[in-house]
Amino acid sequence: MSRRPRTRTVWLVGVAVALLVAGVASWYASGSPDGLEWAAGRAGFLGTAEDSAAAGSPLADYSVRGVDGGRLSGGLAGVAGVLVTLVLAGGLALLLRRRGDRTPRR
């Protein structure tokens, strides 16, 4: 059997893939309305949607305010989102974990 990659390698590759997907591949995401938006439009309740109180966020709608160019702005917003999510979820998991215990229990 071939050597298994180290945990750190798996982690770094995973974060790199996430950054590439959010920063670059997302340029090619479909711009069509998503399933809920489409269904709401067809069923006739899309008009009841209200702007979020967070609509004024500098990252609202996956673009960085003040940065021109859809790709650059969207890519930077995606990278920022990946990093914020990584820090928040990773930090929470590190706080909650059983320290010094590498053997997962049932």
Add this chain to the structure above:
Amino acid sequence: MHVPDGFLDVPTSAATAALAAGTVAVALRQSRRELDDLTAPLAGLTACFVFAVQMMNFPVAAGTSGHLMGGALTAALVGPWTAVLCMTVVLLVQAVFFADGGLVALGTNVVLVGLVTVLVGWGLLRATTAVWSRSRTAVLAGAGLGAFLSVPAAALVFTALFAAGGVADVPVGTVAAFMTGVHGLIGLGEAAITVAVLGAVVAVRPDLVRGARHLARTGLAPRTDTGRTDTVRTDTVRTDTGRLDPTGSAR
């Protein structure tokens, strides 16, 4: 499926927020069983990966699109309780920083995308391995089936919430038909991404996958970063006499 503010009335949104908060509170305690020094960093990785892939809307028939929800994949990778926390963090970041999904509707989105999908995904993964086999094929098939069904399941729960507290005066049957139809198609994409990502991780390090750890035990012991097996900690293997103590009981 990120519900904006305004679709559901305030009492319904308050009820889903209470359900979401209660579940997260339980998950904060229960996830401890799933998180240790090895798996905790992978929870952060899984969450940021789901955030990234949720940006990748793929086209679905009839001028609409869908994206991964990720609850089934996350549950298979890090376990169901940790998955609830990971999905909640993703939805919180999206709602607060990206205005994707409403703030009043955050509890609704946690219930739909962070709870229903995890429940359906993990439940079907466990059911499949219980009744069929614990093989890699069964794990991936169960995860794929769970991922596929988790999307229309979330659509149905949204429809039920709409029936209870939808602001617009629209027949519930109409909402159910459109929601389950399009989300059935999106579920196929959900299953494809889930099986592809899970299959890749299981192929290289099954011991890191909550829903597939048993696959690592059936063959040779997995190589770990220290070159020792996972059940031996480097700081507990030596007794006072310098002998190896694989059970760590001399601690």
